[in-house]
Amino acid sequence: MSINRLTAKQVKALTNIRKVETKIGERIEVLASNDLSVLQNFRKKGCSYCIIGIPECIGVLGNHGIPGAQNAWAAFLSSFLNVQSNRFLSGAEFIVMGSVEVDDLQDQAMELDSGSDFFLQKMHVLCEAVDARVSPIIETIVKAGLIPIIIGGGHNNAYPILKGVSEGLGRKRGVNVINLDAHADYRSLEGRHSGNGFSYAKQGGYLNKYYAFGLHQSYNGEHMLKSMDTTNNVRYHFLEDITYLDEDLSKALAFVVDENIPCGIELDMDAIRMMPSSAVSPTGFSLEQARQFVRKSAQALKTAYLHLPEAAPNSAYEARIVGKALAYLVTDFAKA
Secondary structure, three states, rough: OOEOOOOOOHHOOOOOOOOOEEEEHHOEEEEOOOOHHHHHHHHHOOOOOEEEOOOHHHHOOOOOOOOOOHHHHHHHHHHOOOOOOOOOOOOOOOOEEEEEEEEHHHHHHHHHOOOOOHHHHHHHHHHHHHHEEEEEHHHHHHHHOOOEEOOOOOOHHHHHHHHHHHHOOOOOOOOOEEEOOOOOOOOOOOOOOOHHHHHHHHOOEEEEEEEEEEHHHOOOOOOHHHHHHHOOOOEEEEHHHHHOOOHHHHHHHHOOOOOOOOOEEEOOOHHHHOEEEOOOOOOEEEEEHHHHHHHHHHHOOOOOEEEEEEOOOOOOOHHHHHHHHHHHHHHHHHOO
């Protein structure tokens, strides 16, 4: 399996150590080697969560999106490792594995001319290659008894994550998912990209119930909506129809909650108003509402994983905004 392992030396370099304070970067666990068979030992030591990054924007480019999602992982690390370790969260709950090795695929994608022949088809093929690298790593994490937290990349990775989680848990009919998103990502099976991760997962048997929450009416095609209307165990709710967030979210959670079927929590960062992302929007949820979504979902569900894709920082300022937002969401999830 292809892993860019995060080393203790790298963690130390990214952690701003101060006297009389302890940062999460001083408490987290890291792998000593690329041998993933030792993951189960971290579970025995008290770790609950395994954090992994996917630094790519291949699926986004294959769906006419803007690049930048490959930068979210580095932005996250800089912020997350410097969160305070205190009575609310120690940091010892996490092993930070590193990132999936996709640099070669990402380089190929960035070298292609978007105006060249068969550009989208080439991106779809590269996206399939990303799938093949992500799913076995997620499966290994789940088999070790850890809950994966996946940062960065496009929403295309929902498919290999669901495949890895389902196979890791031995779920022949897949797991449930609730997704806070402006777009349902349930497009046609036209080649892999960031807009059809859930439809491919449904077709593959890795997605049982799916609830897309907070969709934007103006940015979801009628063909896709009709497909969702006629598919068993798929529901959605529009941002424009939300009256009381707590009440509407409770109804969505009631659809996917099941004490016998784990549920993945998906939060596309473009659902957050003005968040630097592959489809940035002036309208959407506030970061506080997104944090509420994560907390309430984590409290209500038998959680399978947390996936935070599509943040796309393309400047130092945007990296600070994205990094801190992702760190808040991950710590909210663990505390809930």
